[in-house]
Amino acid sequence: MSESSAVPSGVTGATLAKDLRLEWRSKDALNSMLFFSLLVVVVFSFSFDPNAEESRQIAGGLVWVAFLFAAVVALNQTWARELRNHVLDAYRVSPAPANSLFLAKASGNFIFVAVLEILMTPLFIMFYKLRALGPAWQLIPVAALGTWALVVNGTFFAAMSLRTRSREIMLPLLLFPVSIPALLAMVNATTAILTGELSAKFWIVLLSTYDVVFTIACLLLFELVLNAE
Amino acid sequence: MNFLYAAYTATWIIHITYLGTLVRRYHRLSGEIEELKKK
Amino acid sequence: MKRVFPILALLTAVLLSCALYEALVAAPTEQTMGNVQRIFYYHVPSAWTAFLLFFINFVCSIQYLVRPNPVADKLTNWTVIAIGIAACIAAFVIRPLPEGIEPSSVATTGLAIAGFYFLIRKCFSQPRTDALAVVTAEVGVVFCTVVLVTGPLWARPVWGIWWTWDVRLTSTLVLWLIYVSYLMLRRFSTSGQTPVLAAALAVFGALDVPLVYFSIWIFRTQHPQPVIGGGGSIDPRMLHVLLINWLAFLCFAALVCWSRYRLEILQREVEETQALEALLEPRSSR
Numbered sequence: 001m002s003e004s005s006a007v008p009s010g011v012t013g014a015t016l017a018k019d020l021r022l023e024w025r026s027k028d029a030l031n032s033m034l035f036f037s038l039l040v041v042v043v044f045s046f047s048f049d050p051n052a053e054e055s056r057q058i059a060g061g062l063v064w065v066a067f068l069f070a071a072v073v074a075l076n077q078t079w080a081r082e083l084r085n086h087v088l089d090a091y092r093v094s095p096a097p098a099n100s101l102f103l104a105k106a107s108g109n110f111i112f113v114a115v116l117e118i119l120m121t122p123l124f125i126m127f128y129k130l131r132a133l134g135p136a137w138q139l140i141p142v143a144a145l146g147t148w149a150l151v152v153n154g155t156f157f158a159a160m161s162l163r164t165r166s167r168e169i170m171l172p173l174l175l176f177p178v179s180i181p182a183l184l185a186m187v188n189a190t191t192a193i194l195t196g197e198l199s200a201k202f203w204i205v206l207l208s209t210y211d212v213v214f215t216i217a218c219l220l221l222f223e224l225v226l227n228a229e
Numbered sequence: 230m231n232f233l234y235a236a237y238t239a240t241w242i243i244h245i246t247y248l249g250t251l252v253r254r255y256h257r258l259s260g261e262i263e264e265l266k267k268k
Numbered sequence: 269m270k271r272v273f274p275i276l277a278l279l280t281a282v283l284l285s286c287a288l289y290e291a292l293v294a295a296p297t298e299q300t301m302g303n304v305q306r307i308f309y310y311h312v313p314s315a316w317t318a319f320l321l322f323f324i325n326f327v328c329s330i331q332y333l334v335r336p337n338p339v340a341d342k343l344t345n346w347t348v349i350a351i352g353i354a355a356c357i358a359a360f361v362i363r364p365l366p367e368g369i370e371p372s373s374v375a376t377t378g379l380a381i382a383g384f385y386f387l388i389r390k391c392f393s394q395p396r397t398d399a400l401a402v403v404t405a406e407v408g409v410v411f412c413t414v415v416l417v418t419g420p421l422w423a424r425p426v427w428g429i430w431w432t433w434d435v436r437l438t439s440t441l442v443l444w445l446i447y448v449s450y451l452m453l454r455r456f457s458t459s460g461q462t463p464v465l466a467a468a469l470a471v472f473g474a475l476d477v478p479l480v481y482f483s484i485w486i487f488r489t490q491h492p493q494p495v496i497g498g499g500g501s502i503d504p505r506m507l508h509v510l511l512i513n514w515l516a517f518l519c520f521a522a523l524v525c526w527s528r529y530r531l532e533i534l535q536r537e538v539e540e541t542q543a544l545e546a547l548l549e550p551r552s553s554r
Contacts, residue, residue: 153472160469163459173452177445178472180438181479202486206479213475221468224333228461236307236421237288240314240414247410248524255531261538268545 011096015104020111022081029077030112036073037120040066045127055128060190063124064183068150070120071113072172075154078109079162088162091226098223106148106155106218113147133196142193142200145207146186149214153178156218159225182210273526280523283516287509295509307422308506313514314414315440317521321408322443327385328392328401329470332463335394345386352382398463399536401470402454403528405447407521412444435484442480446473 044062082088091101124130132139154175161170189203291309298305334340355378359371392400419437420430431437450469454462 160453160465163461163465164453164456165458166456170453170456174449174469177442177449178476180442180445181476181483184480184483206483206486210479213479214472217472217475221333221471224461224464224468228459228464232421232425233304233306236418237292237310239417239421240310243410243414243417244520244524247407251524251528251531254535258531258535258538261542262534265538265541265545 011100012104012107015101016107019078019104019108029074029081030115033070033074033077033112033116034119037066037070037116038123040069041120041123041127055130056133056194057191059124059128059130059194060187062128063121063190064146064186066120066124067113067117067147068176068179068183070116071109071147071150071154072175074112074116075109075151075158076168076171078105078112078155079158083162088226098226099219101226102155102159102218102222105159106152109151109155110148113151114144117143117147130194132194134193134200136193138193138200138204139190141204142186142189142207145204145211146182146189149182149186149207149211150175150179152211152215152218156222156225159222163228178214182207185210273523276519276523276526280516280519283512283519287513287516290509290512296503296505298506301426304422304425307418309509309513311415311418311422312510313517314411314418316514317517318408318411318415318440318443320518321404321411321521321525322447323381324384324388325401325404325408325447325470326474327388328397328404329467329474331385331389331392332394332397332401332467333471335397348382348385352378354378355381395536396533398467399529399532401463401467403525403532405450405454405470407525407528409444409447409451410524411517411521412440412447415440416444433484435481438484439477439481443473443477446476 044066048058048062091098154171157174157178158171161167161174164170185203185206189200189207192198192200192203287309291306295306295309297303330344334344356375359374359378388397388400419440423432424430446469450466450473453469454466457465459465
């Protein structure tokens with residue numbers, strides 16, 4: 001049972017700060033994630049070696065698939081750490097509202113994945129000789145909204161898959177189908193901006209809608225997931 | 230024309246396969262019920 | 269109740285045979301596509317049946333989540349009633365309606381949603397709602413697989429392509445993926461609260477599908493794609509054959525769901541008994 005009278009922002013902030021501090025101190029997850037992201041970029045560059053013109057057409061899809069895989073690995077990591085130290089049981093027993101925990105975890109994951117994206121992007125630009133023909137500043141809201149879309153559902157499904165066998169594979173199995181509209185929007189928006197041919201506005205609106213709808217759904221249903229078993 | 234027959238055949242193969250799995254599960258369940266009854 | 273099943277089975281067999289004859293022989297041959305078009309009589313009814321089954325799963329999932337909480341339960345009831353009334357009003361007030369949509373179908377859909385919701389609520393207790401959810405998800409996936417297999421088999425000879433990312437195909441594929449992941453969650457979950465988790469996933473899936481539909485619809489208006497299956501008028505003789513096939517498949521789906529439901533209930537009883545046995549055994553061995 002949650003008592004919403006507990007200061008939600010305080011709990012969220014504290015949990016988020018704790019996660020970030022832990023990550024900063026250990027840095028092992030961050031290092032392995034960085035190296036993984038680098039490998040992904042390099043492998044993709046071998047597999048698809050287009051000239052500058054073609055690369056603008058396909059880079060949107062490639063970049064977001066790479067980010068998607070990096071995000072999945074990151075999401076698996078963050079909940080695994082909670083499990084190792086039986087932190088989840090402590091959360092369940094505490095009076096802190098489940099929503100605060102969810103927001104904290106999702107925000108932490110968001111920052112984590114965003115850092116990865118910021119580090120991977122220059123590599124992609126370099127390997128694919130990318131240059132945006134459309135309004136490049138629009139890439140920032142696209143990246144932010146898209147990352148939040150992946151992370152909010154990813155955090156929710158990661159919590160769900162904690163109670164399954166084959167935990168690591170369940171997360172992508174659950175996450176990918178539900179993320180398809182968001183992925184579609186992200187890829188098309190990025191391609192539209194890079195090629196400058198079409199407006200990315202529709203896609204940004206769609207991404208925002210997706211984010212709002214699923215953030216609300218996650219907040220409403222997370223308590224059930226947390227208290228399961 | 231071949232596509233037409235392929236489609237209809239595929240439909241029924243899918244349905245019959247599923248019904249087959251149901252029958253198999255039912256037999257297994259019957260076995261478990263028998264075991265429980267013996268106890 | 270016991271006698272209904274064989275009667276329904278016989279009726280279904282008869283209907284399916286009639287429908288098959290109508291589809292293959294009696295229906296008029298289509299002008300442009302030829303005989304391959306007859307796949308339509310299996311493809312479309314399967315799709316409608318699959319969507320109906322998934323809709324029932326969604327209703328069951330909502331009920332399973334909402335019923336334990338009286339406030340949420342009442343809220344949902346009133347929301348569903350409101351949807352029914354709103355659909356009836358909207359059907360006759362909104363002008364002009366989007367192309368191809370009749371006022372009567374909007375009203376009927378709204379009333380059907382409310383009808384299904386309260387019918388399921390009345391006939392199924394809380395745990396049985398969950399059993400029905402599993403059943404409809406499984407049978408829905410089977411029918412959806414049929415749709416996804418017959419679709420490309422129809423598209424290939426007619427349009428020369430196996431697949432395209434148009435609205436209907438992609439939405440159906442996403443729906444299939446979501447429900448397969450739902451079934452995987454059910455199978456792999458070790459939690460005692462699997463029904464709750466699965467119900468939450470079903471709600472996510474239901475939120476997702478309109479978004480997919482809308483996003484691909486936007487995509488299509490920006491990039492014109494080959495349209496699979498026009499929304500235009502249909503020859504009344506073809507409509508007749510289509511409806512006969514749909515009725516036959518609905519009866520078939522009802523039979524399969526009923527069998528699967530009985531199997532599921534039986535399985536749950538067996539598991540409960542086995543669990544009780546396991547609890548009682550150590551004591552009896554003393």
